[in-house]
Amino acid sequence: MSLYAELHRHLGGSVVPRVLWRYFQRNRPDLADRFSDYAEFEQFYTQPKSTLEEYLELHTLVESVQTKEALPYFIYRLIRGAYIFENLAYLELRYTPYYRTPERLTQTERIDAMAEIIEVVGRASQQSEYPVVTRQILCMHSRLPYEVNRATVELAAQYPDQVCGIDVAGGDAAYQERLDEFVQLYAQARSQNIKTTGHLYETENGCYPELLPYLMRIGHGIQIPLKHPELLKQVAARGQCLEICPTTYFQTGTLDEISQLKQVFNRCFDAGVDVAICTDNAGLHNVRLPFEYENLLTQDVIGFDGLRACQAAAFRHAFAWPHAEQPVSMISSLLKERERLVVSGG
Template identity: 25%
Template sequence: MSQPSPSRDLRELPKAQLHLHLTGAMRPATLAELAGRYGIVVPPPLPTAAGTWGAFQDRYDASRTALRTPADIQRVIVEAATDDAADGCGWLEIQVDPTSYAPVFGGLEPALEAVLAGAAAAPIPVGVLVASSWRRSPSHAVTLARLAARYAGDGVVGFGLSNDERGASVADFAPAFTLARDAGLLAAPHSGFYTPATHVRDCVELLGASRIGHGTSAATDPVVVELLASRGVALEICPTSYPPFGVHELSAIPVTTFLAAGVPIAVSTDDPLLFGVGLAGQYEILRSSLGLTDEDLATIAAGGIQASAAPPAEKSRLLAEVTAWLDTPASNLCDD
């Protein structure tokens, strides 16, 4: 029997997790416990092969209603950070739209402050990215950008736009992103999941995006790929998010296209509650489905760290640890 190529333990590869939504970060057991406590009925998990955005949103919305107290929020963040740390994560950014939590918590500020308190209690450093929604008005995005700006330096590290990006005008959201960037926050809108490469381009050129949530459609346009590479705009690639919606099969995610062009990639989990795979598992998918080498995976990990909002000293430490991981001799993991 032939032996597999030697490979290193991906749980030991230092990483940054840059695309994780608060509700989607819940452990399934935590959701079950909280839903039982509050009498909430949550739709079943999504099918692994096919689904619809509506089905995803229904389960996500029901799960979000299980977070009703600051203690609930803190538990989710601490547990998510613990899980990511076990997978090699040294810096975590968690994304939240406080709008949906505001009615329960008494306003946007109390909701955001509950998230910040949870982040401060985590076992690894956690930054918070405030996100509006492509499905809400540009004026609402301005409101949330001002909120994020007030907490810049106090745990908020970025501003974004989440949800289904179809049908919204990118230019209309430029004022919100200008406010956020002027406050020193990184800009990280979702784009290029359902929308074409031109949408990704517009997010870079009109919103000043330094990262793009997903952005995989950019691979279809070499000019947009070059734009991302030349500006160092990182793509937050979440492998298990694509097959359920028919966006990509795992073997067709265009990671190699971006790597070859020098586009930074930040592998992330998006919503492990819904998609069922942790951070090291996402890297393992790139190894097994795309045939990426340990050198490729180290390049990706380093790109995510560089694209993060981690302080310079934290970045330097993690990057040195990535180099050390790659310098460690690979082992043959087959026992046969």
């Protein structure tokens, strides 16, 4: 049995359609009543969108109900599914804490409330029944003011046991006018030993080389091998890993066919750039991480050697995996020790 590490999963997009629908029926009938039945809701929730911007609007629907009180409900079901159905040993959940605070509060009050959200997510993620190593990545956001994004970085430093890194999310076209802000915030994070990733080079509108030196991993990054392969040498030299989320690119209209990803993987492998396969928004896509691997394999995008390389890279680049080895090596060592004891009669 393979065990997986998931490095790029959004809390807002991780809720599977059936769980979200049941929550709406029980707690938000005003939202459930927009749809005639579950089938209509599932189609609305999971169908591909024309652009990244249209796709991101779905996050606002989920964020509006992921309140302090509701987060444990969603996270328990998320962790349970990750353990039982996906064989996850490690999971990094990313989200923008500001968007889980009450909208009725002032900006200052919402910033002050962000710490409690982090604590709620941290407690809810620790499920002894489903032992998945789980940490948070806090997302700055292209739609939020500098003060909120700065507070997000500062909170990441204050909660090192629960938060393993920061990210920047939101529509990537919106980064352009605020690059100096994000460069400053990422520099601050690195100076405080906060690990960094960022949604970058996902679409052709999101290509900002100014941010690359500050990232330890690159959220998506597919436009580097597709449109800017000259950057691969620098990416490899920095030891950066690309977080590739295959289904996303068809949900957002970024790519047309899965065969286009073959060039992404081939060029990365040839350049010595590590790739971690991820789901991004497993609920919105109605897909699980093992399927992403299987689909890439059966569609001849990668082979078994590439699959194993990506599995290993995910654990190697995990910001908070607590062991020197990935699970398969640990299990193999345990089995060899057991065989030794059996042979020796111990």
